[in-house]
Amino acid sequence: MAEETRLSTETRSTEGDTRCQVMLLLLKDGPITASDLGTQLGLSAAGVRRHLDILVEDGLTEIVNRRPQPKKGQPAGRGRPAKHFRLTDRGRSQFGHTYDELASDALDTLREVGGSEAVKKFAISRMERILTDIQPILREDESVVDTARRLAAALDDNGYAATISEAGHGVQICQHHCPVAHVAEHHPELCEAEQEVFSALLGTHVQPLASIADGHGICTTNIPLTPIKRNSDERSRA
Structure with missing residues (x-):
């Protein structure tokens, strides 16, 4: 039994190594x-x-x-196309990348040239592009909750795994993933810009409660809803 277990483990290991070699050749060739x-x-x-x-x-x-491809001097072939294989984007991601480091270095340079405000301006522009289809609230009869739901849906479509829920006298947008969390750890302007854009679209102040960049497991933004004001006659009848 022990020998069978050892052989099974070695087989899985060998197959895994071979598959890695296959993927490496697909990456290169x-x-x-x-x-x-x-x-x-x-x-x-x-x-x-x-x-x-x-x-x-x-x-x-x-x-x-x-x-x-036909050989020189020969007519093009008429047979079935040959099956070729290549890595998908997901396959390429298995080899790792340095996008976070590159982005952080770029923002460092931007800060050196234009200061923190330049980084903030870039971050606001980026978030506005992500939420470009969300129309800002301009009238009192427009629903903050409906706009917040559309905002959360747009974030979700862009990889933030966003949800929305009611909480006390308000609603909360929860982002269960942040694609730029590692960069935001060193560049808090990204989180600040996000909150500013949220506030501008919703027409009200928002309250950041937690951030993945700060080590929390989730980004939470609270959106207080103004309680309905009752007039004096209603209060006297209450």
Whole structure:
């Protein structure tokens, strides 16, 4: 039993290593055929296709149909297009990136050139683009709650995993993910700009209660709703 467990573990490890090699070749040489992958890795066609099928099922690789290039002096082929494989965006993300570092460095330079206000201006412009379809409240009869719901939906569409809920005499927008949290840790202007844009669209002040950039598990913004004022006759009857 112990020997079977060891062999099973080694097999899974070997398969994982092979799949990583397949993905690395797809990153460097893709789109590429299964046959070419097998030749480079010393695998049979059936063996490499098994790995490719798993990668396609996991959304890490996709199929691209490309007709083979004819040799010089030969007419173009009329057969079925050859299946080529390449990494998806999700597959490429497995190799990591330095986008956060790049963005933070860019904002550092912007601060050196134009100060904190320049960073704030950039951050406001970015958030306004994300919420470009949300119309600001201009009349008293417009609903703050409805606008807040549309605002949360727009954030959700842009990767913030946003929800909205009632809380006391107001509503709260909760962002369960922040795509720029690591950058915002060093550039609080991003969070400040977000709150300013929220306030401008809703026509009322908002209260930031928690922030992922500050180490909390969620970003929470409270939007107080003005209680309904009753006139003197209503108060006297109450």
